[in-house]
Amino acid sequence: PASAAPVATHPLAVAPVTGPPSSVDGFVREFLNNLNYEQGVALSSSSPNDRYLALAYTVRDYLMARWLEDQRRQREVQAKGVCYLSAEYLLGRQLDNNLLAARLTDIATEAMAACGIDIDDLRQLEVEPGLGNGGLGRLAACFIDSLATMSVPSTGYGLRYEYGIFRQTFVDGEQIEQPDAWLTLGSPWEFPHPEAAQTIGFGGYTEKYDDEGVARSRWVPGWTVQAVPYNYMVPGYHNGRVNTLRLWSAVASSAFDLRIFNAGDYAEAVRAQTFAENISKVLYPEDSTPQGKELRLQQQYFFVAASIHDFLEHSLSPDFDLANLPDRVIFQLNDTHPVIAVPELMRVLVDEKGMKWDAAWAITQQCFAYTCHTLLPEALEMWSVDLLGRLLPRHLEIIYRINDEFLAAVRERFGDDEMRIRNMSIIADFPERSVRMAFLATVAGAKVNGVAELHSQLLREKVLPDFDEFYPGKFTNVTNGVTPRRFVRLANPGLASLITEALGAGWTVDLERLRGLEAFAEDPEFRAKFAEVKAANKRRLSDVLRTRDGFEVSDGHMLDVMVKRLHEYKRQMLKVLHIVTLYEGIASGRVAAADVQPRTFIFGAKAAPGYVMAKRIIHLINAVGSVVNADPRVEGRLQVLFPPNYNVTLAERVIPAADLSEQISLAGKEASGTGNMKFALSGALTIGTDDGANVEIRQLVGDDNFFLFGMTEPEVEALWAKGYKPSDFYQADEGLRRAIDLIASGAFSGGDRSTFEPIVSNLLYDDRFMVLADYASYIAAQARVDAAYADQDAWTRSSILNVARSGFFSSDRSIRDYIDRIWHTPPVL
Numbered sequence: 146p147a148s149a150a151p152v153a154t155h156p157l158a159v160a161p162v163t164g165p166p167s168s169v170d171g172f173v174r175e176f177l178n179n180l181n182y183e184q185g186v187a188l189s190s191s192s193p194n195d196r197y198l199a200l201a202y203t204v205r206d207y208l209m210a211r212w213l214e215d216q217r218r219q220r221e222v223q224a225k226g227v228c229y230l231s232a233e234y235l236l237g238r239q240l241d242n243n244l245l246a247a248r249l250t251d252i253a254t255e256a257m258a259a260c261g262i263d264i265d266d267l268r269q270l271e272v273e274p275g276l277g278n279g280g281l282g283r284l285a286a287c288f289i290d291s292l293a294t295m296s297v298p299s300t301g302y303g304l305r306y307e308y309g310i311f312r313q314t315f316v317d318g319e320q321i322e323q324p325d326a327w328l329t330l331g332s333p334w335e336f337p338h339p340e341a342a343q344t345i346g347f348g349g350y351t352e353k354y355d356d357e358g359v360a361r362s363r364w365v366p367g368w369t370v371q372a373v374p375y376n377y378m379v380p381g382y383h384n385g386r387v388n389t390l391r392l393w394s395a396v397a398s399s400a401f402d403l404r405i406f407n408a409g410d411y412a413e414a415v416r417a418q419t420f421a422e423n424i425s426k427v428l429y430p431e432d433s434t435p436q437g438k439e440l441r442l443q444q445q446y447f448f449v450a451a452s453i454h455d456f457l458e459h460s461l462s463p464d465f466d467l468a469n470l471p472d473r474v475i476f477q478l479n480d481t482h483p484v485i486a487v488p489e490l491m492r493v494l495v496d497e498k499g500m501k502w503d504a505a506w507a508i509t510q511q512c513f514a515y516t517c518h519t520l521l522p523e524a525l526e527m528w529s530v531d532l533l534g535r536l537l538p539r540h541l542e543i544i545y546r547i548n549d550e551f552l553a554a555v556r557e558r559f560g561d562d563e564m565r566i567r568n569m570s571i572i573a574d575f576p577e578r579s580v581r582m583a584f585l586a587t588v589a590g591a592k593v594n595g596v597a598e599l600h601s602q603l604l605r606e607k608v609l610p611d612f613d614e615f616y617p618g619k620f621t622n623v624t625n626g627v628t629p630r631r632f633v634r635l636a637n638p639g640l641a642s643l644i645t646e647a648l649g650a651g652w653t654v655d656l657e658r659l660r661g662l663e664a665f666a667e668d669p670e671f672r673a674k675f676a677e678v679k680a681a682n683k684r685r686l687s688d689v690l691r692t693r694d695g696f697e698v699s700d701g702h703m704l705d706v707m708v709k710r711l712h713e714y715k716r717q718m719l720k721v722l723h724i725v726t727l728y729e730g731i732a733s734g735r736v737a738a739a740d741v742q743p744r745t746f747i748f749g750a751k752a753a754p755g756y757v758m759a760k761r762i763i764h765l766i767n768a769v770g771s772v773v774n775a776d777p778r779v780e781g782r783l784q785v786l787f788p789p790n791y792n793v794t795l796a797e798r799v800i801p802a803a804d805l806s807e808q809i810s811l812a813g814k815e816a817s818g819t820g821n822m823k824f825a826l827s828g829a830l831t832i833g834t835d836d837g838a839n840v841e842i843r844q845l846v847g848d849d850n851f852f853l854f855g856m857t858e859p860e861v862e863a864l865w866a867k868g869y870k871p872s873d874f875y876q877a878d879e880g881l882r883r884a885i886d887l888i889a890s891g892a893f894s895g896g897d898r899s900t901f902e903p904i905v906s907n908l909l910y911d912d913r914f915m916v917l918a919d920y921a922s923y924i925a926a927q928a929r930v931d932a933a934y935a936d937q938d939a940w941t942r943s944s945i946l947n948v949a950r951s952g953f954f955s956s957d958r959s960i961r962d963y964i965d966r967i968w969h970t971p972p973v974l
């Protein structure tokens with residue numbers, strides 16, 4: 146058949162695909178070929194974007210041979226692999242990571258120079274794919290990097306949003322969102338494969354029929370859309386491996402309706418097309434507060450259905466016995482967003498493959514595992530049965546049957562304990578009849594894990610205790626991690642070469658080797674070099690913020706950094722109260738400016754567009770910043786900088802320059818955090834609560850090298866149970882009262898008291914995340930920071946110990962834990 150693999154005779158055609166020669170000449174040749182034949186321009190008439198795209202194509206060409214070989218090997222070896230299902234991937238820029246993986250950085254730099262091009266100019270042109278909101282999306286990107294570097298057969302599956310996370314600008318200090326048209330100038334790192342499109346159904350109805358005496362069901366969708374795969378390379382670091390990230394884009398099954406067009410109704414002629422293609426149009430910009438919108442559910446079903454069909458069709462041999470599916474794949478569910486994959490696999494196995502329900506369910510329960518990323522009840526997704534029944538009628542039927550059989554088993558184990566049955570039912574009756582996706586994931590998953598020790602403990606004890614009791618051994622923990630390739634080797638080259646100089650290069654794939662730096666912390670010469678690396682990173686950040694945002698970072702200031710999504714539980718308001726306290730102290734003359742450690746406070750934070758309080762807090766931060774930065778009384782002492790549009794690329798510049806890492810969420814609210822890990826690995830000292838992975842950071846780096854403050858999770862629970870009255874803390878603490886009164890006075894809003902009144906009254910009369918309760922402890926900890934920073938040598942020693950003891954936070958270690966505790970997918974070397 147035409148689709149069969151061609152049987153070639155020409156020697157070139159039968160030879161294995163080899164990349165271009167890894168030499169400057171080879172690179173120049175390849176680059177010029179791509180410029181001339183791909184971009185269709187000569188060097189002399191090329192635009193910067195032409196040159197950037199040609200460079201990207203050239204790097205691709207060097208990685209192509211490995212990619213094709215890896216795909217062949219994975220098909221041949223038929224080893225068990227991981228399908229990572231995630232609605233978000235916050236990839237960051239690709240060029241440098243691909244150059245690093247292919248050992249091409251120096252060759253490419255020289256080759257570009259030989260063509261009269263400064264490769265750094267081209268780097269700046271790359272638009273990062275912002276296909277995620279925050280930690281969850283970036284974690285997925287770190288994980289696929291580690292899976293490739295550890296030679297684990299795996300495919301990342303997700304959505305190719307046409308518009309990623311919005312671009313943030315500030316107008317009069319307020320956040321303005323603009324669409325992120327990241328594809329405008331082309332995306333050289335993707336390979337579209339329309340020929341491998343999957344047809345995805347929606348709506349319609351289900352019908353029962355008799356199949357030779359066996360009662361069967363089938364779904365008759367009301368409409369369909371095409372899922373077109375775009376493949377992205379995921380190169381391993383120096384191991385010659387390249388895994389695949391496959392992102393799906395929606396294309397109308399029936400494009401343009403000529404008949405309606407000829408009838409003159411142009412809008413109607415393209416309505417179906419627009420409607421269908423809306424599915425992958427834009428990323429939902431909520432982080433930890435899901436939108437229950439129909440389009441969101443369409444997005445979730447669209448990419449998981451395409452991914453499951455794709456895997457069954459292209460990764461399994463046509464005669465593969467699906468009873469052995471658990472030996473070939475584990476579908477990892479990155480939060481509840483992809484959980485609709487569970488009833489989809491059941492539908493395929495039972496309705497399409499004719500498998501018996503029990504056999505299909507036994508397979509399904511071995512093929513899925515679920516990672517929960519939150520503790521906030523409002524973040525746990527629930528889909529109304531009305532919407533599910535309308536959009537995915539067969540899936541709702543399957544969920545009902547899964548729930549019936551599950552509750553029957555619960556009843557068998559615990560008897561007619563109606564309260565327990567209602568608490569455990571996948572179907573909730575209040576506030577409206579809905580499917581609790583986290584419960585479905587827990588019932589279907591072979592394993593359920595939290596993303597930090599404390600989080601996993603609270604998941605078992607507080608969020609899903611009944612399930613932990615019912616499924617002994619199902620719950621486990623895998624503490625998050627970050628890839629040392631991007632966040633140390635690439636983002637912090639000065640530190641990377643210092644580490645390599647001291648320990649050799651092996652740390653990049655074996656981060657625990659950083660432990661070897663402990664001895665160097667005692668070496669004044671090494672401390673001096675280390676401090677110089679930090680100083681150089683600060684100068685680099687200063688240059689970036691000057692060209693990017695027109696900021697002049699004050700010299701010699703401690704860089705106190707808080708970069709993460711804007712959310713009340715992360716308590717950017719506590720940081721604001723600290724700044725206002727320092728400012729008020731100096732401005733009122735009660736504190737001598739000379740007694741205050743010069744600090745520059747750097748914020749980075751996007752707020753979900755619909756999150757009003759979060760946007761108000763952004764406005765307040767900018768308002769405080771403009772007053773503080775303009776006040777001569779604190780000049781040279783306090784500076785507040787809030788560069789807009791915080792993203793992976795900016796993180797790679799801010800984090801290596803930081804002295805102090807703000808991880809100040811209310812204990813029990815931040816599942817893990819991953820920025821905290823990147824800061825510790827960059828030698829920033831952490832001021833933080835015992836929340837999420839902060840606990841493990843503190844335990845590893847040591848109490849002397851961590852500024853702990855605030856209530857523990859049990860203390861938070863106790864205060865909540867006792868009844869928390871934030872205004873009591875306001876009354877009892879003069880410093881707190883002065884700070885809040887200054888904000889309330891309109892001092893940061895041109896005297897207009899109403900501007901920030903909602904924030905003030907929320908703090909005094911609601912304060913769900915206990916900012917006021919932890920204020921005094923936080924301010925005391927900040928005073929300890931000031932005292933510690935005064936002894937730069939001791940600070941540097943502590944900073945080195947943070948790096949030395951943070952090797953545990955490599956995403957390679959996380960992946961090893963997933964393999965050992967959940968996936969059992971050993972690397973294929």
Ligand SMILES: [N-]=[N+]=N[C@]1([C@H](N)O)O[C@H](CO)[C@@H](O)[C@H](O)[C@H]1O
Nearest residue numbers: 280281518596815816817818819
């Ligand atoms: N969604 N979600 N969850 C988060 C982050 N907001 O993306 O996942 C991250 C990755 O697991 C966690 O580090 C973080 O604590 C948690 O809030």
